[in-house]
Amino acid sequence: MEDAPSLLDVADELALRDLVAAFADVVNRMAPEDLRNVFAPDGEWVVTGWGEHRGHDEVVAFLAGLLERWSVIFHAVHSGRLELARDRARGRWYISEFGQLRDGTEVRFAGVYHDDYVRTRDGWRFARRRYDGMFARTGDDVRVTPFPGDA
Numbered sequence: 720m721e722d723a724p725s726l727l728d729v730a731d732e733l734a735l736r737d738l739v740a741a742f743a744d745v746v747n748r749m750a751p752e753d754l755r756n757v758f759a760p761d762g763e764w765v766v767t768g769w770g771e772h773r774g775h776d777e778v779v780a781f782l783a784g785l786l787e788r789w790s791v792i793f794h795a796v797h798s799g800r801l802e803l804a805r806d807r808a809r810g811r812w813y814i815s816e817f818g819q820l821r822d823g824t825e826v827r828f829a830g831v832y833h834d835d836y837v838r839t840r841d842g843w844r845f846a847r848r849r850y851d852g853m854f855a856r857t858g859d860d861v862r863v864t865p866f867p868g869d870a
Contacts, residue, residue: 728803731803731808731838731843732801732803734842734843735801735808735810735836735843736799736801738757738836738842738843738844738845739796739799739810739812739832739834740796741756741757742754742757742794742845742848743794743795743796743814745757745782746782746792746794746816747792747793747794749786749789749792751779751780751782751783751786752779754775754778754779754782755775755779757844757845758775758778758844758845758848759837759839759844759845759846760774760775761773761774761846762774762775762778762844762845762846762847762848763778763846763847763848764778764781764845764847764848764849764850765847765848765849765850766781766849766850767849767850767851767852767867768852769781788820788821789818789819789820789821789826790818790819790820790821791818791819792816792817792818793816793817793818794814794815794816795814795815795816796812796813796814797812797813797814797815798812798813799811799812799813800812805838806837806838807835807836807837807838807846808835808836808843809833809834809835809836810832810833810834810836811831811832811833811834812831812832812834813829813830813831814829814830814831814832814850815827815828815829816828816829820857824857824858825856825858826856826857826858827854827855827856828852828854828855828856829852829853829854830850830851830852830853830854831850831851831853831866831867832848832849832850833848833849833851833867834847834848834849835847835848851864851867852864853865853866853867
């Protein structure tokens with residue numbers, strides 16, 4: 720029989736789930752500066768095929784550049800899993816995004832985030848967030864990719 724989670728474990732899991740929701744909120748509000756509140760100062764955001772961005776300035780600039788093309792975007796978090804280990808944790812979250820580019824093109828994406836979290840004096844933050852796309856539709860162009868590894 721497994722040990723029941725402690726109240727601290729439950730609190731940490733809730734805080735991590737809130738962190739993932741905060742990231743989605745930043746994207747939906749198209750407010751890239753607010754990424755500073757969800758990434759560790761040296762945190763890294765990797766989007767497969769789009770590069771690796773480390774530190775607040777690079778992460779903010781990357782999202783700002785992506786959002787320049789969009790008139791509206793909706794980032795939805797679906798199911799996820801967490802593994803807690805004191806002041807570090809790991810997670811995997813399935814997400815979808817849809818919206819419209821400024822040129823009127825409809826866009827739909829779906830994929831998976833592989834996350835590493837770190838507890839800071841300000842609470843849990845992303846130490847590393849890697850996105851792997853599994854479905855992409857831009858206008859009539861559709862691409863699919865099988866589930867990626869946990870690299």
